[in-house]
Amino acid sequence: MKLLDTKNCCIQEWPEPIVRVQSLAESGVPVIPERYVKPPSERPVLDCIADEVNIPIIDLSGLYGEDEVRKETLNQISVACKEWGFFQIVNHGVKPELMHEAREVWRQFFYLPFDQKQVYANSPKTYEGYGSRLGTQKGAILDWNDYFYLHYLPQSLKDHNKWPTVPVSFRDVMEEYNVELVKLSGRLMKILSTNLGLGEEYLQNAFGGENIGVCMRVNFYPKCPQPDLTLGLSSHSDPGGMTLLLPDHSVSGLQVRKGDKWVTVQPAPDAFIVNIGDQIQVLSNAIYKSIEHRAIVNPVKERISIAFFYNPKSDLLLEPARELVTLDQPAQYLPMTFDEYRVYIRTRGPQGKSQMESLKSPR
């Protein structure tokens, strides 16, 4: 059986000239170009759950409380991983000032003149740098966003020359931010691992211990004159391990699938949004869910989000943990490396959960 369409995996360049969505938006067009118009079934209409519903918000200070409080906090995380695949965390230990600074240095980057940003233009070879599309299929319908993608770990992939140099504080702020988020992710991995009934270190070890991969995708969603016709980011599940998203606390836009409806996440003050990626769905044998999500855009407000991806070492074979494979619940997925796995989204672009389906173990 052929698992992946690897035909295009070595494409070096984009199939069409790149248009910066921010430039389009700033040109003041009253109508979006056809390339951004989604088919009716994908447009963000009517199928949203009322605004009072939100993903769970979990106070991590409970982990250091009395036994009862600690148990209750662990349970909240467990339920969120199983039922939502998404939750917000507050009192997570990362200073709010650092979160604000991180958002601010990226805002300044996206506000640079066109030519200064073009220096960082990316290609589908590594995706690193300033980009405006995900996927290399010619003629694809595009999303209403620009982004910057960069590698932090492993050390061998980190290249400061590919990081923005403006503002001057950029590197220091992003280094500190990444150090803090690696620590926080390590703590969360232990919790997830314990909650699954595996040893505290199981998930981290399955990810390659210290040899994990970390990268980030900073999304810039410009204002959009016809937000009902397009999406800032099409429905997808994150291919990697776990994502910590720093949302824009002043404007919502992230939507998470709940059954056949969409819940708009209302960001809590100074919270991170955590979500389970496909690799943890695989390791947990589908006990934890990597849930589809998408971003909508706004006619009057732009939005910036920073997605921090905590991934397995890219050449390890990942498969469901033996402890979680039973007669009743046989292994749901075939072993695969993350390197192989991510070719799919990198060529086809965001496609809901279709990739996970392709990895399902045949019965």
Ligand code: OGA
């Ligand atoms: C992502 C993502 C959502 C957002 O970058 O993978 O899902 O709100 N971002 O920007």
Ligand code: NI
């Ligand atoms: Ni995502």
